[in-house]
Amino acid sequence: MIDMLSTLWSAAPVWVLVATGMALLLMYVFREPLWRLVCALAQLGVWIGGGLLFTAAIIVTAEVLLRKGTGLFGTSFVFSGSDEVSGYLFAVGTSLSMAHVLINRGHVRIDVLYANFSPKIRAILDVIALAVLAIFVSAMLERVIDVATTSYVEQIRSNTNLRIPLAWSQIPWAFGFVLFFVAILLALFRSVTALVRGDLATVGAIAGVATAEEEIEAEIKGLEMGGDRRSPSGT
Secondary structure (H helix, E strand, O other), rough: HHHHHHHHHHHHHHHHHHHHHHHHHHHHHOOOHHHHHHHHHHHHHHHHHHHHHHHHHHHHHHHHHHHOOOOOOOOOOOOOOHHHHHHHHHHHHHHHHHHHHOOOOOOOOOOOOHHHHHHHHHHHHHHHHHHHHHHHHHHHHHHHHHHHHHHHHHOOEEOOOOOOEEEEHHHHHHHHHHHHHHHHHHHHHHHHHHHHHHHHHHHHHHHHHOOOHHHHHHHHHHHHHHHHHHHOOOO
16 A cells, blocks of 8 residues: 555656645645535435445345245246346445444444543544544545546446446445545544644544443434434324
8 A cells, every 4th residue: 555655656747746735735724614515425425325225135135036936926037137236236335325434433443442541642543543544545545536437438337247337336436435535634634633722522523432422322312313203292
């Protein structure tokens, strides 16, 4: 990964480096309104991603039932390509949901030693974790964009009977990674700014590991929202 980033850095034209620096500067200056926009897009993305995963489950279930036969007609039907289509839906649904997981601190982190450190050390580790994640995802993002653009330009189709253009699924898949990367950068900028100000609580709220109490409180809020949707009386 480090070799890839160093190669990109050395091979990139000067104007690309300048444009990247300007983009990062603008992201830092407008980090708060951009963060609200990313949060809204991430919320939309997780709903779309959930719908795609549910659709994939329906397709696989229908294919299994049709393959086994309904028992009413004494025959069975085979839908060729359910694995392929469900795989595309799963990939897109997963990528569109990653930014929402980051914003809500849902990614798994090992906190055996983390919980025993002082608040300042935990805040510093949170910032380092975001920085390392940004480096890792940037390397992935370069490959993802390359794959999607190549499929689009060369009109590559799947090597199956369906012959589906791969760009149809790879472009929204790549968009999910772009949104995830932008969310990481904004979270990193906001965390560093809060750390410099000495606002350790804000760093923890942005990038820290959710405590057991916070997870319980989130579950209770979810149950209360579900009860409010049923009826005012909760029945």
